Amino acid sequence: MAQIRLPAGYTARPLDPDADLPDLLDLLTACERDLHGPAAPAADPGELAAVLARPGFDPAVDTVLVHGPDGRLAAWAWSERRCECRVHPAHRGRRLGTGLLGWIEGRAVEQGAEKLVQVVADLDATGLAMLRTYGYRPKGASWLLGIALDDLPEPPPPPAGITIRPFRSGDPDDERAAHRVVEEAFADWKARRLPFEEWAQHAVHRETFAPERSPLAIADGDGETDGGTGGRVVGVALALDQPGSADGYVESLAVDRAHRNRGIARLLLQHTFRACRDAGLSHCTLWTHSGTGAIDLYLKVGMTVRYTSVVLEKTLPR
Incomplete structure (x- = not known):
């Protein structure tokens, strides 16, 4: 099983879907609002439920929750053909992201993946720098667009x-x-x-x-x-x-x-x-990826870019 290295005082275990979801949604919301401001929407339980419902997804081996010395949730990650990693703003700068990235890549190799794709907000300079250091290269971009409805x-x-x-x-x-x-x-x-x-x-x-x-x-x-x-x-x-x-x-x-x-x-x-x-x-929003070629349509109907994320990819060792 893929291993994870953590700072002293931090512990890791798999997600318990029956007990951990409220704390996890709070962590995801805190991460979004740290990047995009207090007006950013709260994390969507449906999006998390969709991750957990992926065919073959097993929280016991495909997820990691990291708790800090005070027992509070500090970070989480999952990996199952796709992946995600989030570190609470209060726990950044302690190499939790580096440790989780190692776990994600190890788990992806166990699953037979040849490549990994990560999507990081362009405002997250630390996250982008870390991924570049560990061999990820830009592959494209994604944008959140919005339009006023008045x-x-x-x-x-x-x-x-x-x-x-x-x-x-x-x-x-x-x-x-x-x-x-x-x-x-x-x-x-x-x-x-x-x-x-x-x-x-x-x-x-x-x-x-x-x-x-x-x-x-x-x-x-x-x-x-x-x-x-x-x-x-x-x-x-x-x-x-x-x-x-x-x-x-x-x-x-x-x-x-x-x-x-x-x-x-x-x-x-x-x-x-x-x-x-x-x-x-008052507004309507959507995400689009550079690979779809659809951004010109959205701009022509009056939408404007709110946030930009960078799509990065890495070829994994066999």
Whole structure:
């Protein structure tokens, strides 16, 4: 089993999903607000639940919690084809991140991974410097974009043969159709295609999924239908609620290749923006990665960059 080196007085053990989640969410929230200010949203329990629901994920071997001399949670990490490491601001500068990085890489080698990807906020100069020191090299960037919802234009009419309607809450036909569209749209960019159950944990089965803010684009008369949708789903914008925040959030935006360059993605975004505004929210946000090539679309609809993160990659020893 991968080992971890810690400073004197610190202890490590695996996550107990039945007991540790409240403390872990507090740690994640503290890390985000240290970087982005007190207005940053609290950590989303649904995002953490999606990590723990990854097929084959075993908290007993794929997670580490580090507690400080006072018994409080100081850091955590997980590794299972992807990875994450967070150190509480009050415990930085004590080489906890270095120790956890060694554990992450050791665990990834045990799992047979050839490469590791880390995503670090560009404001985290210490984290970026550490990863570069240990052989990680920039691979791309990701951005959090936002838009104010107080002066939205009227959405244009949909293209011929396209109907826009909200996602039907709990409808398995809509869920399966959205999964197909999202996974096919990103097939060339993502390392692997997610099976439905794993994907759904990240999207439509999260407690914060907001179907009323999640429009679908339906193509009529093309000879194919998706169950009870009344046509074939060719575009989706899936939105999440962020409790305690004035921001709406777009988790996924995807359009079938055969229907791109028709203005469908922009139209779906505009419908989501208006639904967020109607829900009393003041802004809407989303993350995008440089590999998707979508940032120009978001800038054209009036979104601006809030935060930037650097995507780094390292080839692991065999």
